[in-house]
Amino acid sequence: MSKPEVAIVGIGIHPFGRTPERTxxxxxxxxxxxxxxxxxxxxxxIQFAFGGSQAAGAADTMVSKLGLTGLQFxxxxxGCATGGSALFSAYNTIASGAFDLGIAVGYDxxxxxxxxxxxxxxxxxxxxxKQGLALTTQFFGMKINRYMEKFDISHNTLAKISAxxxxxxxxxxxxxxxxxxxxxxxxxxxMLSYPLTKFMFCSPAEGGVALILARADQAHKYTKTPxxxxxxxxxxxxxxxxxxxxxxxxxxxxxxxxxDTSKAAFEMAGIGPDDIDVAQLQDTEAGAEIMHMAENGxxxxxxxxxxxxxxETEIGGRLPVNTDGGCLANGEPVGxxxxxxxxxxxxxxxxxxxxxxxxxxxxxxxxHVYGAPGISGVTILSK
Amino acid sequence: xxxxxxxxxxxxxxxxxxxxxxxxxxxxxGAIVFPAQSGCPRCTSDNTETKELGTRGKLWTWxxxxxxxxxxxxxxxxxxxxxxxxxxxxxHNEVKVETRLTVADKEVLEIGMEMELTFIPLFTDDxxxxxxxxxxxxxxx
Numbered sequence: 265m266s267k268p269e270v271a272i273v274g275i276g277i278h279p280f281g282r283t284p285e286r287t288x289x290x291x292x293x294x295x296x297x298x299x300x301x302x303x304x305x306x307x308x309x310i311q312f313a314f315g316g317s318q319a320a321g322a323a324d325t326m327v328s329k330l331g332l333t334g335l336q337f338x339x340x341x342x343g344c345a346t347g348g349s350a351l352f353s354a355y356n357t358i359a360s361g362a363f364d365l366g367i368a369v370g371y372d373x374x375x376x377x378x379x380x381x382x383x384x385x386x387x388x389x390x391x392x393x394k395q396g397l398a399l400t401t402q403f404f405g406m407k408i409n410r411y412m413e414k415f416d417i418s419h420n421t422l423a424k425i426s427a428x429x430x431x432x433x434x435x436x437x438x439x440x441x442x443x444x445x446x447x448x449x450x451x452x453x454x455m456l457s458y459p460l461t462k463f464m465f466c467s468p469a470e471g472g473v474a475l476i477l478a479r480a481d482q483a484h485k486y487t488k489t490p491x492x493x494x495x496x497x498x499x500x501x502x503x504x505x506x507x508x509x510x511x512x513x514x515x516x517x518x519x520x521x522x523x524d525t526s527k528a529a530f531e532m533a534g535i536g537p538d539d540i541d542v543a544q545l546q547d548t549e550a551g552a553e554i555m556h557m558a559e560n561g562x563x564x565x566x567x568x569x570x571x572x573x574x575x576e577t578e579i580g581g582r583l584p585v586n587t588d589g590g591c592l593a594n595g596e597p598v599g600x601x602x603x604x605x606x607x608x609x610x611x612x613x614x615x616x617x618x619x620x621x622x623x624x625x626x627x628x629x630x631x632h633v634y635g636a637p638g639i640s641g642v643t644i645l646s647k
Numbered sequence: 648x649x650x651x652x653x654x655x656x657x658x659x660x661x662x663x664x665x666x667x668x669x670x671x672x673x674x675x676x677g678a679i680v681f682p683a684q685s686g687c688p689r690c691t692s693d694n695t696e697t698k699e700l701g702t703r704g705k706l707w708t709w710x711x712x713x714x715x716x717x718x719x720x721x722x723x724x725x726x727x728x729x730x731x732x733x734x735x736x737x738x739h740n741e742v743k744v745e746t747r748l749t750v751a752d753k754e755v756l757e758i759g760m761e762m763e764l765t766f767i768p769l770f771t772d773d774x775x776x777x778x779x780x781x782x783x784x785x786x787x788x
Contacts, residue, residue: 380717389682391655393720395769395780396712397745402733405710413758458711458753503678503689512670512681513707513735513743514689 265628265646266534268492269359271483272645274303274476275610278371280594281440283470288320288597291472292371293329295600299367299474303486307331310476312357312366314350316340317599320373336363344546344635345498346370347473347602351643354477355496364479371472372597379468386509386637400548400636401465403508405457408551412459415566417554419459423447424572425550426464426592432579433589435619440469441593464550469595473603475610489614494533494628494644499525501638508636521640522559522632529642530561537561540644541626542612543583544605546634547590557585560632560642584622587612602641605631613647649775651768658682659766659781660699666766667699668781670742679742701738702764703786709734709748709756722770722778736762736783749784761786 276298278291286294292315300307307330315323316339324337342349347370354368379400383393392398411417427447433439445463453462476486483490501507504518530536537560545560547553554572558565562583571577577585588594588608591601609629611617631643653661660666671683674696678689683697715721715728732748734756749765750756762783769778 377717378714381720383720389655389658390720391658391780393716394722395654395747396716396721396723396731397733397747398720399712399716402710402712406708406733406735409710410708410758454713455711456713458709458713511745513745514678514680515737515740515742 266494266532268480268494268646270355270493271478271480271490272475272493272606272610273478273483273486273490274299274305275607276300276302276474277438277604277607278472279438280469280471280597280604288317288371288373288470288472289326291373291470292317292323292369292474293326295371295472295474296326296330296367296369299476303476305365305476305486308333309365310335310367311363312336312354313369314338314340314353314366315369316342316346316350317370317372318343318346320371320599323369323371323599326369342498343637343639344596344598345602345633345639345641346599348633348641348643349498351475351603351606352496352498352641355493358477358479364482365476367474367476368603369472369474370599370603372599373470374468374597381509388509388511392511397511398509400508401457401460404549404551405460407506408549408555409459411551411555417566417569419451420447421554421569421572422459422464422550423450425547425553426450428578429547429586429589429592432587432620433593436588436593439589439593440595441589460549460551466548466591467595469597471594471597471600471604473600473607475603475606489647491610491613492646494646495529496643497525497529497532498639498641499528505638507638510637520559521638522556522634525640525642526560526632529644533644535628535644539628540583540630541624541628542587542609542622543585543630543632544587544590544608545585545632547586547592548596550592552634553586553590556632556634560630579620579622587617587620587622602631602633605633606643606645609645613645649771649777651779652772652776654769654778654780661779667702668744668764670698670700671695672698681742681744700741700744704736704738704762706756706758706760706762707735707737707743708758711751711753724770732756734783747780747782749782755785
């Protein structure tokens with residue numbers, strides 16, 4: 265494995281779900297204060313920040329509550345990869361030698377129901393949304409529908425993904441939906457976008473996460489249990505890939521940005537998929553987790569059917585996936601979602617994940633996000 | 648009584664006896680996209696020209712929109728909402744186009760089935776015009 269240059273030395277989270285009494289920004293501030301305490305530092309020690317929210321205002325306004333220390337604070341906006349992009353930027357700021365200690369923060373607060381898409385902000389005409397296209401849920405339904413036919417994935421396997429998410433979340437006090445559902449309940453809930461039912465989709469939600477990063481060679485100043493960032497990569501789509509918010513797709517077929525991002529991250533870390541002990545993969549719906557298992561290199565296309573039926577991605581399985589309940593049980597506050605995955609992996613690597621701790625003392629962990637209009641972010645962490 | 652008007656000028660030829668979708672074709676590498684745009688996302692050239700697309704293709708994938716989309720942006724009738732089909736149709740040798748489908752029945756829709764272009768009324772605008780958009784229907788056998 266490559267020699268890490270950057271470590272995560274403090275983590276903080278505001279519970280995900282609905283918190284009517286706090287604004288999105290207040291949830292972000294709450295997460296920052298938790299992370300500072302975890303690292304044993306003061307806000308005035310932080311030299312730089314990258315932060316983002318999609319629907320809850322500019323992150324740099326947090327300084328009015330946290331303290332006007334004059335630090336460099338840069339807002340990040342990159343769809344579902346906002347958190348991943350904040351982390352990527354913070355990682356490079358330390359790796360470049362510009363600063364020694366900084367923070368990546370993300371938070372959000374979305375309205376109820378499916379994401380309301382502003383087609384113009386995606387560079388698309390009004391006609392696209394007016395006629396009832398431009399729904400992220402449609403893309404997910406269409407991608408998994410084709411995938412299920414091509415690679416023989418069953419409806420029951422979709423249901424098993426959701427059942428696992430809610431079961432894992434039962435042991436996560438920061439998760440939103442912590443009530444287990446049976447596979448039958450999941451399959452029989454409202455059909456929102458065939459073949460995906462209501463309980464197979466995550467919902468836009470609220471929450472905040474903050475991570476404090478330091479130079480790897482200084483990490484022990486702050487914590488006995490540093491977690492190293494061996495890779496942080498973000499990529500966008502190439503010609504021929506099939507992406508959300510696409511009025512057309514090229515005739516040629518190409519792999520999506522997740523495949524490129526994953527390969528680059530493994531190369532950067534100098535390891536392969538077999539070295540990963542626990543993974544958090546973007547599961548905006550049950551089909552996404554299935555397809556992302558293969559796109560990230562953890563199995564061949566179609567192999568998921570057997571793996572999931574045999575429980576290989578359960579907490580006690582060969583490759584535990586989405587141990588905190590994922591997006592399905594936590595919801596998706598866009599700015600915070602990618603950082604939540606890293607938060608969970610830090611807990612798992614520290615051995616602090618409580619009842620959802622994966623056994624066998626994990627050493628290497630993986631996160632993956634995917635978002636509109638075809639971007640992906642991956643991190644690889646180790647202890 | 649108003650007229651029939653297209654949901655957006657330039658998206659398809661209208662009015663016309665046989666309306667067609669209007670995409671663009673790169674004059675350097677031949678890549679076709681829809682709707683028409685000024686740059687080529689395959690070869691990065693800016694030498695593109697509009698092109699009327701074929702009217703038949705194969706259903707590449709599909710879903711059924713089971714709940715009323717948020718309005719705005721959706722302009723269809725939310726109160727009398729009926730689920731509708733959505734899919735990508737691979738127009739022969741040209742491009743895959745995302746489209747509403749005239750069928751919303753999972754027993755009928757099948758990946759690979761032959762489809763053809765049609766036009767459907769979406770809603771009535773403030774001036775009483777019937778707003779028309781494109782859709783694909785299973786090819787009558």
